[in-house]
Amino acid sequence: MLDLLETHKHFVMQHLRPGCTAVDFTMGNGHDTLFLSRAVGKEGKVYAFDIQQAALDSTAALLQKAGAPNNYTLIKDSHHKVKDYVKEPIRVGMFNLGYLPGGDKSITTMHETTLPAIEAGVELLARDGCLLIAVYPGHEEGGVEGRLIEERLAKYNRSRILTAKFMLVNSPASPFFFLVEKG
Ligand SMILES: C[S@@+](CC[C@H](N)C(=O)[O-])C[C@H]1O[C@@H](n2cnc3c(N)ncnc32)[C@H](O)[C@@H]1O
Secondary structure, eight states, X not given: OOOXXXXXXXXXXXXXXXXXXXXXXXXXXXXXXXXXXXXXXXXXXXXXXXXXXXXXXXXXXXXXXXXXXXXXXXXXSOGGGGGGTOOSOXXXXXXXXXXXXXXXXXXXXXXXXXXXXXXXXXXXXXXXXXXXXXXXTTSHHHHHHHHHHHHHHTXXXXXXXEEEEEOOTTOTTSOEEEEEEEO
């Protein structure tokens, strides 16, 4: 059966090109960072953010073990400060909201910083770039984040920015994702 969070990689792959710049806004254990690093290749660039040292350690170990190209920068800071670090247009930005799998569940993404991070990500998007935002509404802050992100994304002008939501209609508490594309 359909795995919605695997399906979203289909959209990402349509936008990624070898040599381009991508951002992993929520590094966690580094699976998305590794995916992006391989997809953009040694001529490309990946910036990955997390506020927890445990995430940076786990991601560095994963990338090294997997033999990822030397094209990534791991940044211990909040993703809403992305513009302090990323100065070029980005083709793809991935958000996988929530808490670090296997880590401290009290440290989770919060709408106060997630919304400015998404807005900064939209501003950094190259033409034909996209953001993917995976939301986990099964915990309280995840539900709030999902509603506020949807409200914000609904306000972008459709002639410049397309925003869409993908969810299971008969399982509304399951994870879902938003797609943002710049034309
Ligand atoms: C669901 S995990 C990400 C999973 C990850 N993409 C992977 O492939 O393993 C969410 C991560 O977001 C991080 N996070 C929470 N608030 C953040 C913030 N303000 N800026 C950057 N990362 C944040 C958490 O520490 C956690 O590691």
